[in-house]
């Protein structure tokens with residue numbers, strides 16, 4: 001079983017999120033950070049060049065996916081040639097079993113984890129713990145939420161929902177070997193404490209598990225991209241290194257990885273390049289004084305090959321940069337946990353029903369305003385709104401939608417299938433709202449939408465739909 | 477059926493419905509012969525060394541230039557003094573270091589240790605595009621030195637600084653290097669996981685200083 005979802009309770013989750021004052025503070029603090037930084041990075045590189053790289057990245061991934069079997073074979077051969085092992089996991093349960101086997105053979109008591117969303121997807125932490133092996137998250141954000149017994153609420157900033165006083169409390173509770181009266185006021189003292197505590201753990205673990213941002217077919221290397229350096233310590237110090245990656249992470253060559261790297265950090269955090277980009281191949285060589293003695297790759301399918309050849313194939317281009325999440329007005333309001341499974345925001349709304357089924361995850365695509373910002377910033381040009389619409393229709397066909405929504409959706413589908421009518425209608429509605437809210441620029445309350453405006457002001461529409469503005473060149 | 481066969485058969489069956497296997501293999505061969513995408517202008521800067529230094533500093537590294545490797549011990553001693561660090565350095569078996577007269581500096585050779593105030597590595601290449609150092613792991617420059625030093629010092633030949641990633645990969649292939657890890661390092665480690673405030677020095681080094689030779 002993959003990690004348990006609370007996605008079917010999506011509506012209740014969002015209500016809880018809107019009432020959670022701490023969460024709302026945390027979300028407000030971050031709302032504009034990522035957005036501004038991405039925009040600045042794009043400007044700095046030159047808009048035309050950046051957009052050209054997005055095209056190239058999309059084409060590269062399309063080519064790779066169309067020939068994925070050929071590239072996977074090439075990749076597997078190269079990993080073997082460098083002394084590593086490739087394990088194929090059709091399902092999350094297969095991945096759990098494979099990881100546990102490797103850990104048992106290594107006689108592992110403790111496993112260090114670099115940040116890996118695939119491990120979250122497979123519920124590796126709980127599974128290892130049930131089997132008497134202690135998983136320790138080493139990414140600072142992941143470590144904080146592990147202490148709190150939570151799951152990540154964002155794919156690149158897992159603890160974005162946790163406030164500083166909450167971190168302080170957790171550290172006091174968890175680090176009981178330290179002086180109870182110590183000063184933990186400054187952010188720097190918190191960071192130093194986490195650094196000290198985790199550094200010792202690196203040396204204790206027998207196995208290190210990391211994810212992979214890419215797998216290179218030409219060389220059999222796995223790539224991890226981090227800012228903290230925890231992924232590197234997790235893979236260099238333990239005796240065994242396990243890479244957990246889904247099979248669409250393949251890129252053909254080192255040069256191709258450059259194309260992805262050029263859009264990844266800029267889209268994610270607005271950095272030109274993340275601090276550490278590490279290309280790893282195989283176990284330590286005969287002359288190497290450090291590094292793991294065993295190198296394993298767990299290649300996870302878990303529903304992905306079923307997406308190939310369907311209208312959801314484009315989603316497999318995703319490089320998990322988080323830009324769609326950072327720019328999503330729904331995410332910014334309800335946070336990541338409301339989505340109820342591993343992947344939040346627009347990418348999660350498309351991926352979750354694909355991976356855990358429309359019965360479990362089918363409510364998510366309804367959590368969209370179809371504003372189109374996700375697609376406009378996605379470095380891989382994934383048509384997220386279009387795919388959410390596909391899901392909505394499928395969910396509707398299966399009669400899974402709550403009946404009130406089904407009723408509204410019928411009308412919506414009628415209009416949406418006729419794009420000119422859709423635009424005319426939404427434009428009319430938006431312009432009306434714009435006139436109403438023009439004076440203050442925001443609505444503090446909207447009829448029938450108190451669940452939304454209780455948590456934030458609804459920005460008054462700027463007078464026209466996104467589509468119309470975009471066409472008029474007012475939007476990037 | 478093994479997981480592998482199940483996955484591969486499913487993939488091939490679906491993908492063959494597009495172009496046939498032979499056509500797809502040809503497409504892969506064509507791509508491998510001419511990989512890569514557009515090279516942006518930041519990766520085509522005439523003055524690669526100048527651009528490297530500027531961008532490394534923007535990524536919160538510090539950089540100084542020395543005339544030759546022989547000047548390294550003196551320059552390093554001075555940097556350690558300025559940072560109030562002990563006059564000691566840990567490095568790998570790189571021939572460049574073995575041949576130097578370290579004077580008053582206490583040196584030790586080996587892998588990274590849990591508490592290490594200062595470590596030194598030789599980078600194989602630099603990339604001007606983003607001010608990135610590229611290190612190759614091995615006995616000469618153990619990978620753990622890059623992550624376990626409080627302050628990490630990197631020495632780099634100006635002639636090894638390339639304009640963009642493509643040039644760097646070509647140079648790495650030409651040198652016949654196939655280390656276990658290739659580590660690209662751009663500035664010191666950092667995290668914004670506490671209070672969304674960026675702080676330097678997460679799990680890796682708090683500071684990164686690069687000596688450019690020549």
Ligand code: SF4
Pocket residue numbers: 317318319320321322323324325347374377378379380381382
């Ligand atoms: S869907 Fe696009 S924007 Fe969202 S995480 Fe994936 S690559 Fe990034």
